[in-house]
Amino acid sequence: MTSEKISGKLQKMKVGETPRDGAIVFVKAENAEEAAALGRSLGSLFGSGAAAVIIEETARWRSRWESAAARPVNFRTISGSENKPRSAIFILDKKSMAEMEKLAVDSEIEISGKLGKPEIRKTWNAVGMIKGSDAKLSSEVILLSAHMDHVGVRENAPGEDKIFNGADDDASGCVAVIELARVLAQGKRPKRTVMFAFYGSEESGGFGSRYFVQNLPFPKEKLIANLQFEMLGRPDAKVKPNELWLTGYDRSNLGAELAKQGAALVADPHPEQNFFRRSDNYTLAREGVIAHTVSSFGLHTDYHRATDEIDTIDFKHMTRSINSMIKPTEWLVNSSFKPNWYEGKRP
DSSP, X not given: OEEEEEEEEEEEEOTTOOOOTTOEEEEOOOSHHHHHHHHHHHHHHHHTTOSEEEEEOOHHHHHTHHHHHTSSOOOOOOTTSOOOOOXXXXXXXXXXXXXXXXXXXXXXXXEEEEEOSOOOOOOOOEXXXXXXXXXXXTTOEEEEEEEOOOOEEOTTSSSSOOEEOOIIXXXXXXXXXXXXXXXXXXXXXXXXXXXXXXESOTTTTSHHHHHHHHTOSSOGGGEEEEEEEOOOSSOOTTSOTTOEEETTTTTBSHHHHHHHTTOOEEEOSOGGGOGGGSSTHHHHHXXXXXXXXXXXXXXXXXXXXXXXXXXXXXXXXXXXXXXXXXXXXXXXXXXXXXXXXXXXXXX
């Protein structure tokens, strides 16, 4: 076994706030609603750059202890990339939480422990490209993406079905990217270069998108914008039937410009869910790329369950949704428009 240390400055954070790069994040949920939101956002805390996350032991976490104890601390990295090891979750009892609360903000914290033999797993991305046709614009890249993984087979899942197919999350997004690729490939060659990326391991920590953005085959400043497509298989009752929503709509001018070109895009009606930080777009956004996710997820109860099956997909809605993005996407890949972050809104 080898020793491993995590160190950083203590950041005391409220649920929903963004951690600093390399911080030891201490976050305490004040009520049941915040506890549920914290559970949903743990992955995004790591994606945001936290070195470690310290949370309180609760009945909810105790109920998951058996599966968590099988892999109590995961330090994950990607071979061949510049990724830092993935951070760990530390669950403290009330007494220990009280001691943490006494520590001053920015106190230097060091956590150490023993690591067992590493388990090596493999993931992959699938990437395609249409080279731009314009002499001036072909060096600029528009990225259309989705993630092609889900959470796999879970033997401890209730009921007989243990296979989590992910029909909405995110086969629907993959279909959107494939259809947009088909339309763009059949038409006149775009002026800008268009890349199509299908990421592996989004559900396991965003490893596919992290590897992609750190190993771009072109200068990062040439990546003009990214539209991630996720969970388009059902309509969201919080918006009009023909509307899709864009995560982080108020962060850049990309959504507003696409709307001017006919995209039925509105602001995310679920800001409390922090969806902007819960998809692969956020990996790119943290690198400065204007990156958002297009979705119509209405918080249905099949999310991350074996019941996310193909027979739950509203194909009329999904077809209409994808078709509604064709003209705006064609405009984006043929224009000289460069989106920008609104002041103070870049991640």
